Amino acid sequence: IKTPTKMSDNNPVNKEVETFDKKCLKKTHTAEKNTLPTKEDIEQEKNAVKGK
Template sequence: MCDKPNLSEVEKFHKKKMKKTNTEEKNTLPSKETIEQEMEFVKSS
């Protein structure tokens, strides 16, 4: 086994050939009301 990784493919990589993508936030933060409800539930447990 070799201790060093094979970087030959990385050296051939061309960043300009990559396609652009649009990212969209899917994990939204909970509302203030939701946080308060969960806090009340935890306190009552």
């Protein structure tokens, strides 16, 4: 009886990932921006909702 093989077992991409050298990657710096609304923005939204 033949055992079913998964498609990923023979995937050449898996072998490539396993042998990949991380040292060749460049360092990157990411800065996240998460600006919060001001009091004025919040008041404008509240007034806009009340006005509907």
